[in-house]
Amino acid sequence: MTIAQLSHVAMEMGVILLSNGAETYRVEESMHRICLALGAKEAEIFVVPTTIIISVTLEEEAPLTRTRRIHSRKIDLTKVSEINHLSRQICFEPTNYKDLLSEIRLIDSIPSYPHYLQVLAFAFISQMFTLFFGGSLVDSCVGFLIGIGIKLQMDIMARFEANVFFTHIVGGLIASTVAVIAAGLEPTTNMNTIIIGSIMTLVPGLAITNSIRDIIAGDYLSGLAKGVEALLIGAAIAAGVAVPLSLLRPFWGG
Amino acid sequence: MNYVSPCLYAFGASLAFAIVFNIPRDKLLLAALGGMLGQLVYVVFQLLITNDVILYLLATIVISLYAEMMARLTKSPTTIYLAVALIPLVPGGGIYYTMLFFINGEIDPGISTGIHTLLISGALAIGIIMVSSSVNLVRKVMLKGVSKIGKKLKHGKDT
Numbered sequence: 001m002t003i004a005q006l007s008h009v010a011m012e013m014g015v016i017l018l019s020n021g022a023e024t025y026r027v028e029e030s031m032h033r034i035c036l037a038l039g040a041k042e043a044e045i046f047v048v049p050t051t052i053i054i055s056v057t058l059e060e061e062a063p064l065t066r067t068r069r070i071h072s073r074k075i076d077l078t079k080v081s082e083i084n085h086l087s088r089q090i091c092f093e094p095t096n097y098k099d100l101l102s103e104i105r106l107i108d109s110i111p112s113y114p115h116y117l118q119v120l121a122f123a124f125i126s127q128m129f130t131l132f133f134g135g136s137l138v139d140s141c142v143g144f145l146i147g148i149g150i151k152l153q154m155d156i157m158a159r160f161e162a163n164v165f166f167t168h169i170v171g172g173l174i175a176s177t178v179a180v181i182a183a184g185l186e187p188t189t190n191m192n193t194i195i196i197g198s199i200m201t202l203v204p205g206l207a208i209t210n211s212i213r214d215i216i217a218g219d220y221l222s223g224l225a226k227g228v229e230a231l232l233i234g235a236a237i238a239a240g241v242a243v244p245l246s247l248l249r250p251f252w253g254g
Numbered sequence: 255m256n257y258v259s260p261c262l263y264a265f266g267a268s269l270a271f272a273i274v275f276n277i278p279r280d281k282l283l284l285a286a287l288g289g290m291l292g293q294l295v296y297v298v299f300q301l302l303i304t305n306d307v308i309l310y311l312l313a314t315i316v317i318s319l320y321a322e323m324m325a326r327l328t329k330s331p332t333t334i335y336l337a338v339a340l341i342p343l344v345p346g347g348g349i350y351y352t353m354l355f356f357i358n359g360e361i362d363p364g365i366s367t368g369i370h371t372l373l374i375s376g377a378l379a380i381g382i383i384m385v386s387s388s389v390n391l392v393r394k395v396m397l398k399g400v401s402k403i404g405k406k407l408k409h410g411k412d413t
Contacts, residue, residue: 112276133347200341205340210333
């Protein structure tokens with residue numbers, strides 16, 4: 001395998017890992033493992049949430065450095081799991097460039113859960129958490145509706161490439177507007193419970209987990225970046241929820 | 255009944271979150287069980303401990319252990335189990351009430367609720383750090399031990 005092919009394969013795997021929600025050390029470790037397994041003498045890899053830099057050295061060849069900027073990130077842990085598995089497999093049974101590349105393509109094209117199921121999952125999260133925080137059955141149905149609304153809103157805003165914070169502000173806005181209106185029309189009285197339950201759909205669970213795990217692993221740069229992302233998302237949700245609460249209250253008397 | 259229903263709701267919510275995170279089909283139920291386990295620990299130890307920050311710490315330690323164990327057993331990343339199980343423990347109510355107190359102009363309860371929420375988040379972080387670091391340490395000690403034995407064996411063969 002030539003140095004160009006080797007770094008290409010490693011880079012492709014790293015990009016899939018990083019853009020689907022893997023921790024920084026996992027990306028670095030997997031890429032390093034692959035490079036050494038495929039015959040590199042040395043491999044230096046630097047990963048932050050938006051960039052991958054890899055520098056490979058082969059025996060008697062000039063070192064090659066590649067950089068890739070990651071623009072969009074989403075969460076698909078199936079792909080992370082599969083690539084992780086593949087990178088371990090390569091260490092035991094070396095394969096050729098073409099097979100490896102087609103296997104990576106195959107993993108990259110694994111479909112995620114269908115869209116209607118994702119919408120239902122959002123609605124279900126919102127409903128379950130409304131019940132969890134002590135809401136009644138009627139409250140949970142309002143939560144269900146808010147969950148659907150939030151998912152659809154996030155999809156529409158993702159299509160226009162709105163930034164994460166604005167998306168979450170609008171999400172919080174929808175949750176509290178619907179809850180305040182529901183409380184005003186009096187099918188329910190637990191406005192707070194509904195709002196708390198439905199904003200749980202917006203909680204950046206993976207960002208929190210990954211930031212802590214990155215910091216433990218010593219990747220302070222990525223850990224802090226993700227931690228700040230999680231904090232700002234939390235603030236954005238609170239800001240979004242606050243606007244209708246303070247504006248609509250006088251009208252509905254909540 | 256009061257103890258069972260929160261666990262069931264946490265299970266349902268974790269299951270749905272597992273779908274949102276696109277976790278592999280065969281691991282959906284295992285991941286959701288983690289969410290239920292955290293809540294179960296919280297509810298059971300509520301009878302003994304009154305400080306809820308400690309309760310959150312305990313629950314996080316248990317789910318982290320569960321996540322590390324399941325990751326080893328099913329040969330998949332720990333994050334799959336940890337991120338899903340952690341979500342029912344995230345203090346969403348605390349964030350909301352902090353904000354509510356502030357927009358009502360009640361600064362003092364706002365600050366105390368805010369600090370309480372921060373403490374809970376800190377407990378979640380510390381729980382994960384404690385378990386992850388000790389698991390890593392144990393693994394490294396075991397690996398070192400194995401390689402030392404290997405060296406000794408090699409050495410023995412050479413001489």
